[in-house]
Amino acid sequence: MQxxxxxxxxxxxxxxxIVLEVAAFLLISLNSAYPRSSMLSTANSVIAWQQxxxxxxxGYFRLRSINEQLAEENIxxxxxxxxxxxxxxxxxxxxATAKVxxxxxxxxxxxxxxxxxxxxxxxxxxxxxxxxxxxxxxxTVGQHYSVVxxxxxxxxxxxxxxxxxxxxxxxxxxxxxxxxxxxxxxSSHMVVNPGDTIITSGLSPVFPEGIxxxxxxxxYLKEGDSYYRIRVRLNTQFKRLKYVEVVQNAHQQELEExxxxxx
Amino acid sequence: xxxxxxxxxxxxVMLLQVLLFDQLQLWGVCHPYIxxxxxxxxxxxxPHSVDMIIGAGVGLIMDxxxxxxxxxxxxxxxxxxxxxxxxxxxxxxxxxxxxxxTLRTLGMEALIKYVVIMVLIHxxxxxxxxxxxxxxxxxxxxxxLVSSILTMCIILGYNILKYR
Numbered sequence: 001m002q003x004x005x006x007x008x009x010x011x012x013x014x015x016x017x018i019v020l021e022v023a024a025f026l027l028i029s030l031n032s033a034y035p036r037s038s039m040l041s042t043a044n045s046v047i048a049w050q051q052x053x054x055x056x057x058x059g060y061f062r063l064r065s066i067n068e069q070l071a072e073e074n075i076x077x078x079x080x081x082x083x084x085x086x087x088x089x090x091x092x093x094x095x096a097t098a099k100v101x102x103x104x105x106x107x108x109x110x111x112x113x114x115x116x117x118x119x120x121x122x123x124x125x126x127x128x129x130x131x132x133x134x135x136x137x138x139x140t141v142g143q144h145y146s147v148v149x150x151x152x153x154x155x156x157x158x159x160x161x162x163x164x165x166x167x168x169x170x171x172x173x174x175x176x177x178x179x180x181x182x183x184x185x186x187s188s189h190m191v192v193n194p195g196d197t198i199i200t201s202g203l204s205p206v207f208p209e210g211i212x213x214x215x216x217x218x219x220y221l222k223e224g225d226s227y228y229r230i231r232v233r234l235n236t237q238f239k240r241l242k243y244v245e246v247v248q249n250a251h252q253q254e255l256e257e258x259x260x261x262x263x
Numbered sequence: 264x265x266x267x268x269x270x271x272x273x274x275x276v277m278l279l280q281v282l283l284f285d286q287l288q289l290w291g292v293c294h295p296y297i298x299x300x301x302x303x304x305x306x307x308x309x310p311h312s313v314d315m316i317i318g319a320g321v322g323l324i325m326d327x328x329x330x331x332x333x334x335x336x337x338x339x340x341x342x343x344x345x346x347x348x349x350x351x352x353x354x355x356x357x358x359x360x361x362x363x364x365t366l367r368t369l370g371m372e373a374l375i376k377y378v379v380i381m382v383l384i385h386x387x388x389x390x391x392x393x394x395x396x397x398x399x400x401x402x403x404x405x406x407x408l409v410s411s412i413l414t415m416c417i418i419l420g421y422n423i424l425k426y427r
Contacts, residue, residue, distance in 0.1 A: 012312065013311040013312050013315075013344075016311075016312040016315055016316070017315055017340065017344045020315055020316070020318075020319050020336075020340045021337055021340055021341070023319075023336075024319070024322070024333045024334075024336040024337035024340060025333065025337060026333070027326075027332045027333030027336065028332065028333035028334060028337065028392065028395075029333075030332075031332035031333060041327060041330050041332070044327060047327060047328055050281075050282075054282060054286065058286075106292070107294070107393070108393060108394050108399055108402070109330075109331070109393060111330045147330060154394075154396075154399075175394075175399055175402065176402075
């Protein structure tokens, strides 16, 4: 017993090291599987508030491009009102506008924080878009702020399709350039041309069908491969993202419960 | 008195990190983590295990600001674990240290060795844990190299300005 105690004392520093490191790695793996704590992320009110202040200061230096973006958004909204008037097709989607408080665009795991949270009805898994196209999916929700996993995160997975023929595919990001993403699962019998439009498929309850995602920049079929490598120019310009809309599907919970029941 | 100074430095440097250096997006690969200056320059008076717990706390605060739960924490704990061994290896005359790690007590050569090794270990750990796959190894190495050079310059510059 005494020798055991002696050994433990002798290596106590190493033991502390191991225990702390195990805790850190547990946090890493728990967080990448399912981020439970909004306290320990930028959805934390204190940190998000502070980031908001910095972003406001930086905003003054970008007023011109923000104005342009808002003008474009106005036109877009006007168009949408027109189309709504002409066709009431019983869609169950609502939009909540939010301001981007903080975001990174040049790392492998980029995130953005928005100034709407649980209080405003935001929930994990809701889609986020802006006037240009798809932005990402809500990942962590705090009381007043939320963290969004954008298209430009290597963990992102968005269900899309070709506008011309309804062929479905998955959009992923390789971590290299925040203007381009990659389309996977497009088999070689398809004809893919540069300039083809990619839109959301509507197969998941996250986004309604037909939100623009991007345009095919180039496609490449290696000899013997059965799947294309397709590079898509994203519609959304993440570098100048300022306002976004959170897509709220009134039936999301019901749809998710249904699909869970299937598994 | 000494410890109020230390805590003051932690607050100033970590605010600088979050408010200024995290906002930098230079060439897409430069993310200097200057906050480790405080961990590196902390006097070696506390027990080793307390050092590591401080490292864990500092890392956790940084993780909260970067949405990278656990990554900075793991790197900082590792840093504080190897710190006394590394100092033992590069400093011959331990008595001259007088428990203070500054340019004056370490000397230029030992200080450069110390900072270069520690910054490289920290940045490589952070970037590879954040990437969490071999697919981005080239990007991780480039990011480590570019960011480390900037961090090293800032930490060495701070020492030269303050202690010369």
